[in-house]
Amino acid sequence: MLRALVPHHRRTAVFVSTLCAIAGVSVALLYRADPVVTWQQAGTIAILTLVALTADGLTYELADYASGTIASMPYLAAVLLVPQWLTVVAVAATSVLTIHRVKSDRLMKGAFNIAQVPKLSAELPSGIVQLNAAQYRNPEGLEAGGVMVVGAAASGAQIADELQRSGRPVTLVVGEHVRAPRMYRGRDIQWWMDASGLNDERYDQVENLRRARSLSSFQLAGYADRRNIDLNSLTSLGVKLVGRLAGVREGKVQFSGSLRNLCELADLKLNRLLNTIDDWAATNGVSDAVDPAHRPEPTRVEASPPLGLDLGRAGIRTIVWATGFRPDYSWLDVPVVDLKGNIRHDGGVVMESPGLYVMGLPFLRRRKSSLIDGVGDDARDLSAHLASHLGAQCAGK
Numbered sequence: 001m002l003r004a005l006v007p008h009h010r011r012t013a014v015f016v017s018t019l020c021a022i023a024g025v026s027v028a029l030l031y032r033a034d035p036v037v038t039w040q041q042a043g044t045i046a047i048l049t050l051v052a053l054t055a056d057g058l059t060y061e062l063a064d065y066a067s068g069t070i071a072s073m074p075y076l077a078a079v080l081l082v083p084q085w086l087t088v089v090a091v092a093a094t095s096v097l098t099i100h101r102v103k104s105d106r107l108m109k110g111a112f113n114i115a116q117v118p119k120l121s122a123e124l125p126s127g128i129v130q131l132n133a134a135q136y137r138n139p140e141g142l143e144a145g146g147v148m149v150v151g152a153a154a155s156g157a158q159i160a161d162e163l164q165r166s167g168r169p170v171t172l173v174v175g176e177h178v179r180a181p182r183m184y185r186g187r188d189i190q191w192w193m194d195a196s197g198l199n200d201e202r203y204d205q206v207e208n209l210r211r212a213r214s215l216s217s218f219q220l221a222g223y224a225d226r227r228n229i230d231l232n233s234l235t236s237l238g239v240k241l242v243g244r245l246a247g248v249r250e251g252k253v254q255f256s257g258s259l260r261n262l263c264e265l266a267d268l269k270l271n272r273l274l275n276t277i278d279d280w281a282a283t284n285g286v287s288d289a290v291d292p293a294h295r296p297e298p299t300r301v302e303a304s305p306p307l308g309l310d311l312g313r314a315g316i317r318t319i320v321w322a323t324g325f326r327p328d329y330s331w332l333d334v335p336v337v338d339l340k341g342n343i344r345h346d347g348g349v350v351m352e353s354p355g356l357y358v359m360g361l362p363f364l365r366r367r368k369s370s371l372i373d374g375v376g377d378d379a380r381d382l383s384a385h386l387a388s389h390l391g392a393q394c395a396g397k
Contacts, residue, residue, distance in 0.1 A: 111342075111361050111370075112325035118150075123248040124319065128311060133159065133322040139166035145317030146170070148253075150245055152177045153216035156322030157229040161221070164237045171309070171316065172234060174259055175244045179266040179299070180218040182226045184274065185281070186291040189220070196280040198273075199368035200377070203347055206363075213363045216324070231263065231299050242306055252310050263299035271295060348382050355389055357382050 115132035124130065129143050133155040136142075139162060146169040149160045156172065164170045180189050193199045206212045219230050227233065231241060243259035274295065281287045309316075329337050336352050338344050343358055347365045350356040359378055360370055368374030 151322035
């Protein structure tokens with residue numbers, strides 16, 4: 001447990017913030033730069049590489065990572081509030097907090113803070129229990145009866161998988177999603193993404209960066225058996241698929257007729273991804289060292305998916321909204337947030353506030369920017385920019 005201490009003294013320092021993602025949660029980081037301390041001496045950035053770990057394995061690795069690497073970062077710090085002057089909480093290697101002018105207890109939590117629940121949720125019958133993906137814990141914590149899961153990205157697919165396996169009847173509301181196999185040709189899909197360089201694709205190399213940053217996550221989970229949780233796997237368990245939620249009327253929910261098109265689009269993109277992987281394997285002499293290429297079965301969709309459902313008659317008592325999250329930067333007292341609540345930046349550099357940097361956000365500088373093992377490369381890039389910024393400040397004094 002962290003202990004709060006009053007500092008014995010304060011030193012003149014320049015603090016520059018970055019936002020670093022660890023285990024899906026971003027925190028603000030700062031590095032001290034005294035006049036007699038160079039950037040290189042002030043601390044180093046460690047890189048954590050984790051691929052296809054289970055939840056327990058990830059917890060262990062993160063704990064081991066923290067105990068083994070924080071000692072090499074004596075000036076690591078976390079921001080509680082960023083007004084025009086910085087309020088700072090410095091974290092020492094012994095996990096002791098040294099508090100400097102703290103005036104807020106709201107920690108920055110990255111790009112996924114507030115659940116995005118559609119407004120039509122207010123039109124659902126009062127007897128239906130509603131919760132978002134962050135509030136969901138396990139099947140035992142839900143009311144008896146059927147469950148409708150809204151959203152088919154990673155969280156929605158995992159929740160549907162768990163609920164159906166527990167014996168609950170599940171209806172999954174499917175919107176746009178990204179299909180991916182957990183394993184391909186005997187290797188984890190993230191091994192292929194890393195080895196082929198797909199995860200290293202830069203933000204200035206994509207045609208539609210806004211869309212790339214808003215794509216949902218792969219339908220993947222870190223189960224010990226490395227099973228898939230794509231829609232075919234879920235329907236094999238008994239999960240019922242319906243189209244995007246379109247409306248609510250008199251206790252009945254209405255679905256769009258786009259289910260088949262959305263699934264065909266996801267299949268098309270999956271095959272493009274696997275073609276890219278196969279081409280890379282052939283070009284780089286990897287094909288003979290892995291299993292033969294193959295393609296998953298197209299997503300199975302019933303001939304006439306239902307366009308409406310009476311929740312009461314269907315026995316649905318709970319709705320889980322797995323419809324994504326948005327950031328909360330209400331604590332950030334710097335005018336760098338756009339109308340949609342996102343920080344305006346160019347590859348992590350907040351141009352409107354020199355010296356302010358963000359990290360860990362989706363496709364910040366690379367496709368892997370929001371992955372646990374993707375922060376290191378971004379940190380190196382932004383460290384160089386930061387060093388240049390600090391050098392220019394010192395030269396101007």
